[in-house]
Amino acid sequence: MLKVTKLTKTFASPAGSVTAVSDISLSVPDGVFATIVGRSGSGKSTLLALLGALDNPTSGSIEVADQDITKLNDRQLIAYRRRRIGFVFQAYNLIPNLSALENVMLSLELDGVGKTERRERATKLLEQVGITEDKHSRRPSRLSGGEQQRVAIARALANRPKLILADEPTGNLDSATGDVIVKLLRDLADSEKTTIIAVTHDAALAKKTQLTFTLQDGKLVKK
Amino acid sequence: MSFVVRGAKNAFRNGLRTASLVIILALSTGLALTMLLAHQAVNAKIASVKGSIGNTINVTPAGSRGFSGGGNPLTQSQVDEIKTLPHVASVSYSLTDQLTTSNSSLTSAITAGSLGQRRRIEAGGGTPPVGGGFAGGGNFTPPVSAIGSNDVNNLAALGGGTAKLTAGKTFDPTVDADVALVGSTLAAKNNLSVGSTFQAYGATFTVSGIFDAGNQFSNNAVVMPLPTIQRLSGQTGEITSATVQVDSIDNVAATVTAIQDKLGTTVADVVSQQDASNQALAPLASISTISLYSLIGAVVAGAVIIFLTMLMIVRERRREIGVFKAIGASNAKIVGQFISEAMVLTLMGTAVGIVAGAIFSNSVVKVLVSSSTSNPVGPGHGFGGGFGRAFGGGVRALANIHTSVGFSLILYGLAGAIIIAVVGSALPAYAIAKIRPAEVMRGE
Numbered sequence: 001m002l003k004v005t006k007l008t009k010t011f012a013s014p015a016g017s018v019t020a021v022s023d024i025s026l027s028v029p030d031g032v033f034a035t036i037v038g039r040s041g042s043g044k045s046t047l048l049a050l051l052g053a054l055d056n057p058t059s060g061s062i063e064v065a066d067q068d069i070t071k072l073n074d075r076q077l078i079a080y081r082r083r084r085i086g087f088v089f090q091a092y093n094l095i096p097n098l099s100a101l102e103n104v105m106l107s108l109e110l111d112g113v114g115k116t117e118r119r120e121r122a123t124k125l126l127e128q129v130g131i132t133e134d135k136h137s138r139r140p141s142r143l144s145g146g147e148q149q150r151v152a153i154a155r156a157l158a159n160r161p162k163l164i165l166a167d168e169p170t171g172n173l174d175s176a177t178g179d180v181i182v183k184l185l186r187d188l189a190d191s192e193k194t195t196i197i198a199v200t201h202d203a204a205l206a207k208k209t210q211l212t213f214t215l216q217d218g219k220l221v222k223k
Numbered sequence: 224m225s226f227v228v229r230g231a232k233n234a235f236r237n238g239l240r241t242a243s244l245v246i247i248l249a250l251s252t253g254l255a256l257t258m259l260l261a262h263q264a265v266n267a268k269i270a271s272v273k274g275s276i277g278n279t280i281n282v283t284p285a286g287s288r289g290f291s292g293g294g295n296p297l298t299q300s301q302v303d304e305i306k307t308l309p310h311v312a313s314v315s316y317s318l319t320d321q322l323t324t325s326n327s328s329l330t331s332a333i334t335a336g337s338l339g340q341r342r343r344i345e346a347g348g349g350t351p352p353v354g355g356g357f358a359g360g361g362n363f364t365p366p367v368s369a370i371g372s373n374d375v376n377n378l379a380a381l382g383g384g385t386a387k388l389t390a391g392k393t394f395d396p397t398v399d400a401d402v403a404l405v406g407s408t409l410a411a412k413n414n415l416s417v418g419s420t421f422q423a424y425g426a427t428f429t430v431s432g433i434f435d436a437g438n439q440f441s442n443n444a445v446v447m448p449l450p451t452i453q454r455l456s457g458q459t460g461e462i463t464s465a466t467v468q469v470d471s472i473d474n475v476a477a478t479v480t481a482i483q484d485k486l487g488t489t490v491a492d493v494v495s496q497q498d499a500s501n502q503a504l505a506p507l508a509s510i511s512t513i514s515l516y517s518l519i520g521a522v523v524a525g526a527v528i529i530f531l532t533m534l535m536i537v538r539e540r541r542r543e544i545g546v547f548k549a550i551g552a553s554n555a556k557i558v559g560q561f562i563s564e565a566m567v568l569t570l571m572g573t574a575v576g577i578v579a580g581a582i583f584s585n586s587v588v589k590v591l592v593s594s595s596t597s598n599p600v601g602p603g604h605g606f607g608g609g610f611g612r613a614f615g616g617g618v619r620a621l622a623n624i625h626t627s628v629g630f631s632l633i634l635y636g637l638a639g640a641i642i643i644a645v646v647g648s649a650l651p652a653y654a655i656a657k658i659r660p661a662e663v664m665r666g667e
Contacts, residue, residue, distance in 0.1 A: 046661075049660075049661035052549065054545075054548075054549055054659065054660040054661035055659050055660075055661035055662070056659065075553075078548075078551055078552075078553050079551070081548070081549060081550065081551045082550065082551020083551070087546075087549045087550065089546075093542065093543075093545075093546045093549075095543060095546070096236075096543075097232065097233065097236050098229075106550065107550050107551070109225075110550060110551045110552055110556075111551065155550070159551075
């Protein structure tokens with residue numbers, strides 16, 4: 001269970017302080033595919049960064065498996081991101097000079113998995129997301145957008161996280177490829193009991209998920 | 224693949240940039256190495272020169288120079304006192320006399336000329352010709368110099384020139400014997416060769432060897448054992464010149480003072496060649512300073528190049544750093560990866576630079592030395608070739624400077640390069656890594 005309570009994030013700017021996320025409370029049960037929708041600047045990406053411990057909230061709490069991650073120190077946050085969270089980014093964010101296989105193995109290496117085991121697991125994950133073996137050694141620049149996003153999803157799944165956070169996962173893909181990626185994420189939520197929270201402004205994607213939160217000006221306006 | 228290996232691979236991510244950086248670093252390293260080698264070689268040469276030339280002191284009887292002036296000769300006991308002074312490495316001493324046709328069978332190889340005539344008249348030996356001119360030699364013939372020394376390899380008393388034994392052999396100068404070395408022009412004038420004999424002071428001398436000092440004055444001399452000339456000329460225990468060798472040019476001034484204090488300024492004139500030596504060393508000191516500043520400049524330039532390059536690379540990879548942090552990489556691993564990358568780049572540049580520096584350093588140093596010492600000044604004495612060392616004349620001590628790359632120097636260079644690489648990459652990488660991942664990724 002992911003439980004967010006009165007979460008607020010305020011940024012300082014030359015024009016004064018800006019509240020990107022304001023007093024948001026929500027909860028997402030395990031194994032649910034949820035979306036956060038809203039217009040640009042509504043605070044959805046900031047909320048996702050807070051959930052993934054990529055940023056510190058100004059106030060409020062985020063409980064993941066009954067542990068308040070806002071109370072963790074830097075070392076614990078690194079471990080939290082490594083073991084509990086999988087990130088999928090709109091721009092894929094694969095490491096450009098590593099092959100598809102090496103990108104997936106990277107997460108496993110950070111978690112101390114041995115070389116043989118991480119190669120086996122990475123190969124299996126790439127096959128699971130539909131990347132054929134002949135493309136495992138290709139660098140991201142030699143993969144299509146959809147293939148890169150599949151590799152990114154495989155990387156996110158590498159350490160078997162309980163929570164996958166996806167920021168506009170279909171934003172750079174055509175609709176057909178986007179549908180494939182959404183189906184892939186939904187199947188993962190079902191099969192692995194992984195909680196998936198995706199930020200999107202794509203209403204069609206939101207309709208395909210079990211839970212949708214709508215943000216407007218940093219506030220949760222609809223569940 | 225570890226972070227270290229990944230960092231090393233990243234060094235080749237952009238081939239053009241890698242090549243450019245390696246070339247720039249190689250230039251910087253090569254220049255630094257060349258300047259370091261130049262600095263070391265020049266300093267070694269300065270130390271060598273200080274220990275070999277310009278560190279002599281001439282001690283003569285007060286008021287006397289050669290056969291001019293007057294005063295009383297020095298004595299063996301005074302020379303022995305000089306030997307006991309600090310920083311005195313050695314003392315060679317001699318008694319100089321003149322041989323004429325009245326006390327020898329030798330005929331001088333030098334014609335008097337107007338200078339000889341003037342000196343003869345000034346010495347009370349004649350009257351000036353009508354009209355004030357001094358043309359012609361008349362019947363006057365300049366005398367032959369007879370020198371007795373305790374060290375035939377160091378005949379400062381002969382005056383300028385570099386002497387070489389061209390025939391025969393030298394002798395033990397401390398043993399009283401009727402043997403002599405004869406200057407080449409004097410030998411030719413008197414038809415002397417090795418084994419020939421001539422008369423001097425009523426004794427018959429055998430020619431032991433012929434020398435060539437490269438100048439007319441010195442080649443019109445005979446060199447004989449010191450006790451022999453002292454005995455035959457009636458000057459037993461007397462010395463007309465002593466040359467003191469000091470351990471370093473830095474101690475010459477103090478030794479001059481010590482000799483003056485020991486003998487007294489009314490007894491001996493004490494003259495050093497320190498100024499001339501300092502003048503000779505000035506260009507080398509200048510090169511030493513230039514090379515030191517160039518070395519510092521090259522090292523600083525290399526450090527700045529590495530720092531700015533890594534700063535640029537780190538900023539360029541802000542998003543990548545954010546991704547690494549998002550998937551659970553620690554700051555240490557991220558910084559370590561950039562250090563590894565910087566070290567590979569730096570070591571490649573350093574390796575190329577060391578090779579280039581080793582190849583070109585000798586040429587650069589020679590250009591520096593030749594352009595700064597176009598008129599080398601080389602005071603000094605000694606007798607060259609088989610005779611021992613050179614006596615009189617300049618010593619081309621500054622010409623032969625060679626650099627050499629030692630193993631320790633390479634290790635120091637590599638250590639310096641590694642330190643620069645670590646600091647230059649760790650600082651910008653850590654500055655980015657400590658920022659929250661969301662900020663790094665957002666701020667691209």
